[in-house]
Amino acid sequence: MIGAADGEPATEDGGAVPLGEIIAALDEAYPPSLAQSWDSVGLVCGDPAEPVASVLLCVDATSAVVDQAVDSGAQLIVAHHPLLLRGVDTVGAHTPKGTLVHRLIRSGCALFTAHTNADSADPGVSDALAAALGLTDTVPLDPLPGPTLDKWAVMVPGAETHRVRAAMFDAGAGRVGDYDSCSWSVEGDGQFRPLAGAEPAIGSVGALEHVREHRVEMVAARALRERVRAAVHASHPYEEPAYDLIELASEPSARGLGRIGELPRETTLAQFVDRVAQSLPATAWGVRAAGDPDRPVRRVAVCGGSGDSMLGAATAAGVDAYVTADLRHHPADEHLRAGGPALVDVAHWASEFPWCAQAASMLRAAFGDRLAVTVSGVRTDPWTMGASATE
Template identity: 65%
Template sequence: MTSVGDVLSVLETAYPPAGAESWDAVGLVCGDRDEPVTRVLFCVDPDPVVVDEAFEVGAQLVVAHHPLMLRGVHGVPADHPKGALVHRLVRGGVALYTAHTNADVASPGVSDALAEALGLTVTGPLSAAPARALDVLTTYAPVAEAQRVLAALHAAGAGAVGDYRDAAWYVDGTGQFRPVDGANPAVGTLGRLERLPETRLEVVLERARRADVMAALRAAHPYEEVGFALHEIPELPGATGIGRVGELPAAEPLHVFARRVADALPATAWGVRAAGDPDRPVRRVAVCGGAGDSQLAAATRAGVDAYVTADLRHHPASEHLAAGGPALVDVAHWASEHPWCGQAAGIVRDALGGTVDTLVSTRRTDPWTVGATTRTGGR
């Protein structure tokens, strides 16, 4: 039997909650992790029409991108729109889970799904998040004790590099020291210079584990005073972050690229609009699912030909173009994030081996329902 918790474990591995912004509200909104689940519905917005759909298709879990309750609440009364939705879900035995900004920055994440829908080959993040904060610890131990000390460092979490564990560098050499008054040396004699065969050990560790690793070093090391050097690795860009940069197989004019975007995304009243020279060649492209005008400067720095995102505002867009930035393609917020539903559904389907059905919502929850163009020649 597959449980709600089993599905959430897969999602939280793909989209770690720790990656969410501090202001965000991600995770299990309602439901029981121990309840069985046979069908999961993925959506952008946990709106009433999506809850209707969940009941219609027999889903026991709804996974949404946008939070139902982003701001703090003091209750969920049934006469409030969001409270009513929670009551419907609970009474119907349907759990609700949200992966929001943690899904935005994950790799793959929301912008990867958008890039894939547009036929882009992703080369990296648009605004990279910092890589893990790391230290390098160098220490010295008697040759006979070196492997025992190293094992203690590894047990405390040092030596974890990507998908590798127990990583280290070491070399044998000669160490020297002179115990003086007050010392109680494990090796050597007061006042006499000692030279001993020692092993130099170097390990990488997450900075958050520094205290644990240093405590393990001191507990395992045979010397009264442990010699070591600890260096902080400067902040480096990581593989995750907001937005993605990618390339098309071949350049195409902006007006053709805009049509590509319109054909790739679900239809909305908002449609797709582009700003820039219609004949400008487009090959290198930045994308950002959701509202992305905060990344206009990053798109310019990335040296792309076009930037695809949602909710662009008049003045920032105008100023961006006037400064010589890349062409802009503006789409509906909901449409830009909808490809993520298929990505998340695929991750769950692949991980759980078909023990649950994964469905992508067919309900359009974009709030705009009417689109009209102005007549030319009118007043």
């Protein structure tokens, strides 16, 4: 066990919450759409209609964690690593994982997984790791693109501007961050000539018309394009509304893998490695580093879990050190030969364990006294021993 404080319930059971409501909160914090295509996230077993009074957070749903959940009466385990990641054709009780699934179902305990979607969320796994190490002003190491947006510019006769703008807002346009009903307009001179077959709302066939119009501009999610287009046509007084539709370039978002941040003050690599060791739970793997012990360290990149795929991004970011897990010999060697930042390698489990407290805080904020939330103190790191030769 890690320690009593980590394993004790943080709230008293003040009622119960339908599992479906908890899933909705978890999906909002860690959107399933952020998961990698190969991943398996979400509800593994359990009934969304069943009430949940107690939740247990962990990195791995091992036998010991399931024992803790069942013995404590928890109705839900939220795990980071999927129990059933690879394709399976049986969860029979004769298999190790099938045994756990059967025990969970018999005990009325659901299992939910937030994996690579939690890795890329904002905040997510790497935010928790960065916070544990004391990094501030963090940004993604490998940011995901922001939402894809369209910019609409609709020309409307002045008297009808309010109606068209309102219809576009109702269709979902005009939302920017935490604001809605966002638009801009300018007045100008509109010109058109109705041709044979037209049924103009203003003017006559064959006659050139000049109308004082407003150019109404706003943004909308690209997924809403046809909905906004329909709203423009339905609300606009003209037979053929005039508008510009511009696809905006995506900007980097606050979501993505890894984080880059700064230490409160510059330190040496040797001192920073000690800081990492003191900030994360102890493991048999420990903390190992590659680089000059006296190298100055201030700007740091981190990536919870296996992060050697981010070595290039860490180098490109110009950081002094990169903290991750499961670094392999050849990628690390080639990285150092190329002059990349110092490397700090920790146990996979230790790099992701801080996320449990983050997810627990989110659930406490969402449900308060209705839900008892516990971070498991069971150490699920598979490595249990370590040794080094004496000189």
